[in-house]
Amino acid sequence: MDADGDLAAMSPDALPLHTLVAARAHLPTLARLGLRNWGQLRALPRGGLVRRFGAGLVDALDCAYGQRAEVYPWVTLPEVFDVPLELSASVETASALLFGARRLLAQLQVWLRARQRGVLALELLWELDARRSNALHVDAHHRGGAQGRLVLRTAQATQDMQHLARLLGEQLAQVTLPAPVLYLRLRSLQTQPLAGESVSLLPDDVRHGDSLHQLLERLSARLGPEQVRCVTQHADHRPERMQRWHAAADTPGAGGSRGLSSAIKSGAGCAHSTGAGGQNDSENGEKMARYPTWLLDTPLRLTVHEGSPQYEGPLTLLAGPQRLESGWLEGAAALRDYYVARSAAAGLVWVYRERLGATACWYLHGLFA
Numbered sequence: 570m571d572a573d574g575d576l577a578a579m580s581p582d583a584l585p586l587h588t589l590v591a592a593r594a595h596l597p598t599l600a601r602l603g604l605r606n607w608g609q610l611r612a613l614p615r616g617g618l619v620r621r622f623g624a625g626l627v628d629a630l631d632c633a634y635g636q637r638a639e640v641y642p643w644v645t646l647p648e649v650f651d652v653p654l655e656l657s658a659s660v661e662t663a664s665a666l667l668f669g670a671r672r673l674l675a676q677l678q679v680w681l682r683a684r685q686r687g688v689l690a691l692e693l694l695w696e697l698d699a700r701r702s703n704a705l706h707v708d709a710h711h712r713g714g715a716q717g718r719l720v721l722r723t724a725q726a727t728q729d730m731q732h733l734a735r736l737l738g739e740q741l742a743q744v745t746l747p748a749p750v751l752y753l754r755l756r757s758l759q760t761q762p763l764a765g766e767s768v769s770l771l772p773d774d775v776r777h778g779d780s781l782h783q784l785l786e787r788l789s790a791r792l793g794p795e796q797v798r799c800v801t802q803h804a805d806h807r808p809e810r811m812q813r814w815h816a817a818a819d820t821p822g823a824g825g826s827r828g829l830s831s832a833i834k835s836g837a838g839c840a841h842s843t844g845a846g847g848q849n850d851s852e853n854g855e856k857m858a859r860y861p862t863w864l865l866d867t868p869l870r871l872t873v874h875e876g877s878p879q880y881e882g883p884l885t886l887l888a889g890p891q892r893l894e895s896g897w898l899e900g901a902a903a904l905r906d907y908y909v910a911r912s913a914a915a916g917l918v919w920v921y922r923e924r925l926g927a928t929a930c931w932y933l934h935g936l937f938a
Contacts, residue, residue: 581633582608591629595622607633650680650691650757659698659749663741666695666750670737673755674730680757687726687763693719693737696752719744723786724817726761732783739790785817806895807903808864808934861919861935868932871920878922878931881914893921907934 584607586592586599592610604610610618611630618627631637654669670693681688697715721736789797799817803810871878878884889908896903905921912918919935 580608582606582611586610589629589633591626595626598622644683646680646683650677650755652676652755654753654755656751656753659751661746661749663744663746664738666693666741666753667734667738669753670741670755671730671734673753674734674737677755677757678728678730681728681760681763684760685763686760687728688723688733688757688760689726690720690722690758691733692756692758693721694754694756695746695750696754697746697748698751715748717744717746717750720758726763728763729783732786736786736790739787789817806893808860809868861917862938863936865934865936868921868934871931871933873929873931878910878920880910880912880918880920880933882912884910884912884918884920886910887917890922909937 586596586604586606589607589610592599599610604613607630611634615627628637632639652673654673656669660666660669673693677688677691695717697717699715719737719740721733721740723733723736727733785797785799794816797817798814800812800814803813805811869880871880871884873879874883886908887910890906891908893903893905893907902925904924906924907919907921910918910920915936917937918933919937920931920933923930923932
């Protein structure tokens with residue numbers, strides 16, 4: 570066959586009308602008009618076709634012949650990721666659920682990337698075999714079986730499914746299934762928009778290993794949230810109240826690795842948050858240098874000999890006094906004069922003298938590393 574014959578064979582004019590989706594609703598009428606193919610339909614006056622069959626038929630012909638741009642509907646993703654999975658076989662150990670959960674996590678990653686969001690909280694639900702879960706005190710589900718639930722939270726919005734799979738593995742290892750599992754369901758509880766991350770092409774700038782918040786989350790999942798604690802600053806001039814300890818996963822303001830890093834560093838200098846506003850860096854640095862590295866949980870009362878405080882021998886006052894007056898509104902007023910002192914046996918220590926009461930009592934409050 571020559572080239573002209575090939576072009577004629579490729580022309581859509583000879584295609585039957587039933588191959589045009591927009592014409593299928595009108596096939597009986599078109600057949601009575603003697604129309605059998607696209608070319609015959611296209612040869613009719615356009616105005617008459619629109620009046621009788623609507624503009625959709627003419628638009629479909631124009632798109633088929635390349636005379637009109639095709640408009641496709643936008644893919645609309647659901648606001649909440651909620652996908653079930655029927656397991657190929659019943660699973661009797663919780664750790665084995667991770668195999669099916671990984672498939673759901675892969676779908677979650679596609680959903681997150683399409684919506685340009687990161688997940689902060691999600692839940693994994695599993696449905697137990699109703700025939701072997703009669704004695705369970707759990708809610709009934711729509712399939713008649715009992716249900717278990719595991720909630721997973723992250724400190725920073727993420728699309729890292731490998732990290733989420735490790736967290737799920739740590740938590741599933743602590744779960745005992747009372748009956749085999751037949752179905753899984755993964756559902757997002759909280760997400761937030763995820764900003765793009767600029768990645769360096771230089772190999773030395775590529776970060777290796779887990780970030781700080783990922784490490785803390787894994788430890789919290791393995792050891793329990795109350796076993797991994799983080800310190801945060803608190804607005805109070807009294808050194809013993811300048812910080813508060815929380816579970817690392819629930820630390821306020823620690824939504825990312827930077828927040829967790831700053832929270833942990835604030836514990837290294839327990840009283841470093843008292844720099845006065847308006848001072849320059851040198852004045853703040855000089856003032857912070859007078860705070861100890863370690864505070865005692867309860868100040869230790871010192872003996873006084875001939876007006877000099879004693880701690881493993883006489884103390885030599887080196888700097889001070891640093892006067893503190895706070896706590897009036899709470900009914901726990903603190904009036905103290907702090908000093909940096911040297912002990913021949915213990916080195917540098919932080920002591921204060923109470924200015925309340927008839928006698929001046931001395932206390933050891935901190936140690937310098």
